[in-house]
Amino acid sequence: MGILTNISVDKVRFPFSDKISLPQGVLNDLINSSDHDLFDASRPLVITLTLSQDSDDNCIGVQTVGVRDFSLDDPQSVTLPWLVASRFGIHSLGNKRDAFYKLKWQVAHDVKACEKLTLKYVGSKKWGAQDFESVEKSDNYLEKAVSEDVFSMKAFLEARMNNAITCVTQNQRLLVSKAPNGERASEIFEFDVIELDPSPVSIVVNTDLELDLLLEESISGSSTQQTSASNSTKPLALRIGELTTVSEDKQQIYSLKCRKNLLLEISQNDLGESLQIVAGHDSNTLSEDCYDFSTLMSSAKMLRSSVNSSTIVPLPEEGMIFLKPVWFDSNDTATFKFRIKEANEIESQDEIEGKVKCRHCSTLIAAGTYPLHEVHCARSTRICDECGKMYCQVKTIPQEHWHCCKDHQLMAGDMNVSRLRHLEFFHVPIGCDMCSASFESKDDLAKHKHQVCPRRLHSCRFCHLRIERGESSVEARYYGLSGHELNCGIKTTECYRCQKTVKLMELERHMEFHDLKRIERGKSTVIDICKNVNCCRILTNLTNRWGLCSLCYGPFFDTQDDFDGKRFLRKLERKYVIQLTRGCGSTFCKNSECKSSGLVNMGSLKEIITHVQVDLLKEPMEVFSLCVDESTTKRKVFADTFLELQPNEYAPEWVCRGACYLKTLNMDSLMDWLHENAISNAEL
Numbered sequence: 036m037g038i039l040t041n042i043s044v045d046k047v048r049f050p051f052s053d054k055i056s057l058p059q060g061v062l063n064d065l066i067n068s069s070d071h072d073l074f075d076a077s078r079p080l081v082i083t084l085t086l087s088q089d090s091d092d093n094c095i096g097v098q099t100v101g102v103r104d105f106s107l108d109d110p111q112s113v114t115l116p117w118l119v120a121s122r123f124g125i126h127s128l129g130n131k132r133d134a135f136y137k138l139k140w141q142v143a144h145d146v147k148a149c150e151k152l153t154l155k156y157v158g159s160k161k162w163g164a165q166d167f168e169s170v171e172k173s174d175n176y177l178e179k180a181v182s183e184d185v186f187s188m189k190a191f192l193e194a195r196m197n198n199a200i201t202c203v204t205q206n207q208r209l210l211v212s213k214a215p216n217g218e219r220a221s222e223i224f225e226f227d228v229i230e231l232d233p234s235p236v237s238i239v240v241n242t243d244l245e246l247d248l249l250l251e252e253s254i255s256g257s258s259t260q261q262t263s264a265s266n267s268t269k270p271l272a273l274r275i276g277e278l279t280t281v282s283e284d285k286q287q288i289y290s291l292k293c294r295k296n297l298l299l300e301i302s303q304n305d306l307g308e309s310l311q312i313v314a315g316h317d318s319n320t321l322s323e324d325c326y327d328f329s330t331l332m333s334s335a336k337m338l339r340s341s342v343n344s345s346t347i348v349p350l351p352e353e354g355m356i357f358l359k360p361v362w363f364d365s366n367d368t369a370t371f372k373f374r375i376k377e378a379n380e381i382e383s384q385d386e387i388e389g390k391v392k393c394r395h396c397s398t399l400i401a402a403g404t405y406p407l408h409e410v411h412c413a414r415s416t417r418i419c420d421e422c423g424k425m426y427c428q429v430k431t432i433p434q435e436h437w438h439c440c441k442d443h444q445l446m447a448g449d450m451n452v453s454r455l456r457h458l459e460f461f462h463v464p465i466g467c468d469m470c471s472a473s474f475e476s477k478d479d480l481a482k483h484k485h486q487v488c489p490r491r492l493h494s495c496r497f498c499h500l501r502i503e504r505g506e507s508s509v510e511a512r513y514y515g516l517s518g519h520e521l522n523c524g525i526k527t528t529e530c531y532r533c534q535k536t537v538k539l540m541e542l543e544r545h546m547e548f549h550d551l552k553r554i555e556r557g558k559s560t561v562i563d564i565c566k567n568v569n570c571c572r573i574l575t576n577l578t579n580r581w582g583l584c585s586l587c588y589g590p591f592f593d594t595q596d597d598f599d600g601k602r603f604l605r606k607l608e609r610k611y612v613i614q615l616t617r618g619c620g621s622t623f624c625k626n627s628e629c630k631s632s633g634l635v636n637m638g639s640l641k642e643i644i645t646h647v648q649v650d651l652l653k654e655p656m657e658v659f660s661l662c663v664d665e666s667t668t669k670r671k672v673f674a675d676t677f678l679e680l681q682p683n684e685y686a687p688e689w690v691c692r693g694a695c696y697l698k699t700l701n702m703d704s705l706m707d708w709l710h711e712n713a714i715s716n717a718e719l
């Protein structure tokens with residue numbers, strides 16, 4: 036708890052975050068309060084700020100915020116992101132000390148993790164250099180982005196909130212930047228917090244919260260549309276070989292990780308082949324007229340008692356695809372099934388436990404009755420000479436049986452509806468209703484819509500917005516990007532690790548390169564920590580045979596030759612005796628072998644001398660218990676705390692090295708440093 040009077044507002048670096056910067060002294064106070072729960076890595080540090088006039092204590096406003104760092108030198112200063120300042124109404128403060136306000140800070144221990152959050156989309160704003168230029172409630176593509184795809188908006192929100200916002204407060208307006216970490220962006224999304232569980236102020240970082248998004252009437256049409264993740268149909272992963280029963284009233288999308296030699300088979304369909312399956316790479320837009328490929332290009336190879344089966348389509352050899360069953364002129368009493376199967380699936384043995392597979396209808400028949408069945412079956416099985424389709428238990432091939440008379444010799448069917456559908460999808464020219472392109476057939480149009488139509492929405496892999504694909508170009512096709520993605524991807528960003536300017540489209544590979552370098556360097560790095568148990572400094576070059584760092588060895592340094600180490604041991608003995616009798620005099624000392632730490636419980640001088648000679652100077656000398664300076668003490672405590680919280684993540688050597696390197700001791704910074712420099716135990 037404390038008072039800060041030098042308030043400045045960050046409008047440049049992270050204006051849309053709620054993480055404030057505090058003085059270094061605050062961290063020291065927090066560490067000394069020995070409340071180690073404060074630095075629990077799974078829960079962010081949360082602070083309650085109370086703003087009042089400098090002259091009196093009348094409260095102007097209270098907010099619960101997160102902490103970015105403890106980097107400020109002036110013990111009275113605090114930096115508020117624009118978002119926090121604007122909620123207090125003091126966002127127009129200059130960057131100089133403002134004498135009119137004071138902020139009281141206090142650790143908020145009782146803020147709970149958010150379980151449910153309902154936001155209402157209000158609109159978007161344009162951010163100028165210092166403030167909002169104008170409010171544009173119905174900015175064109177945002178309106179589209181939000182109304183047509185609540186789900187990617189939610190994914191975007193979840194990603195952005197996690198790295199920019201720590202706490203959300205009931206009835207508050209939330210501004211979410213398009214850029215990560217609450218950095219500036221040209222568009223800022225605006226939401227009202229409608230509902231918040233379990234408490235009116237909740238933490239939204241590292242929580243499994245259920246997020247609902249409400250859209251305004253002006254955007255979604257006549258009624259307020261509410262969509263939550265729970266009633267949306269998440270793609271269901273398919274298992275190879277398993278039959279899946281589908282029905283028209285239960286809309287479901289399926290996902291499949293492709294590999295070589297897989298086939299999609301409609302195993303049970305009605306006479307008109309009403310069930311068709313469309314497949315593509317984007318589950319959001321998949322529909323009967325928007326896909327990469329579909330079962331419409333194939334037809335059933337067997338009909339038995341009005342049940343069609345064996346419609347087979349080869350699948351891509353790699354990548355993730357989504358499949359969606361669609362129905363045409365359906366017969367709702369029929370059962371529909373499909374499955375994914377191996378192309379080289381071994382046909383079941385011709386004879387299994389006394390059964391024989393009929394060479395006409397392929398069913399397994401008891402060996403004893405097989406001769407009779409075969410005679411009967413041969414009489415009731417017909418095979419079409421033209422397309423090879425097999426008809427079982429019929430006297431004749433159905434009259435309506437048709438073949439495509441144009442380019443598809445093997446396309447066939449048994450009802451007029453399936454013939455008309457084939458004509459519609461493959462032989463009638465059609466134009467795109469969204470761009471001016473025209474196509475030979477609906478099948479070509481469906482591929483165009485799913486893959487390239489510049490007016491269709493897609494999820495940009497760089498800005499994560501659901502946005503029009505944009506006109507494609509040779510270059511965009513070369514990189515496998517949409518027109519918009521190419522424009523988005525050639526924008527540059529500064530790599531936060533090497534400060535190089537990197538194109539967004541190259542960032543992923545650039546980061547992989549950093550990671551490879553890190554592991555390579557990490558594996559060839561040998562780290563030795565000072566042998567003094569109270570020290571965590573790293574030995575840069577071995578200057579003494581005892582394995583002490585330059586700081587700890589300093590007092591023993593001797594220009595005289597000490598080939599057998601006797602002079603060092605004599606000095607060490609004297610130092611230990613002084614530590615145990617008088618102490619080093621530092622109030623911060625944590626050395627258990629020093630009187631100043633308050634940890635020594637020893638009586639007579641004789642007792643002390645015996646302890647020094649028997650315990651502390653025991654051969655071989657591999658451990659020392661010497662007092663260290665304040666900075667080293669803090670770093671050692673910090674490293675030990677981290678190792679206690681994350682015991683198996685990193686070797687102590689790496690943690691100490693990080694603790695020595697950091698300017699500001701903060702668990703998140705140490706974690707970041709380790710991610711970028713160290714190799715974790717799992718990577719060894």
Ligand SMILES: [Zn+2]
Binds near residue numbers: 393394395408409
């Ligand atoms: Zn048979």
Ligand SMILES: [Zn+2]
Binds near residue numbers: 419422424
């Ligand atoms: Zn035929």
Ligand SMILES: [Zn+2]
Binds near residue numbers: 462
């Ligand atoms: Zn045809």
Ligand SMILES: [Zn+2]
Binds near residue numbers: 469484
């Ligand atoms: Zn188009």
Ligand SMILES: [Zn+2]
Binds near residue numbers: 499519
């Ligand atoms: Zn983009």
Ligand SMILES: [Zn+2]
Binds near residue numbers: 531532
């Ligand atoms: Zn870099």
Ligand SMILES: [Zn+2]
Binds near residue numbers: 565570572585588
């Ligand atoms: Zn040392």
Ligand SMILES: [Zn+2]
Binds near residue numbers: 621624625630631632
């Ligand atoms: Zn001491």
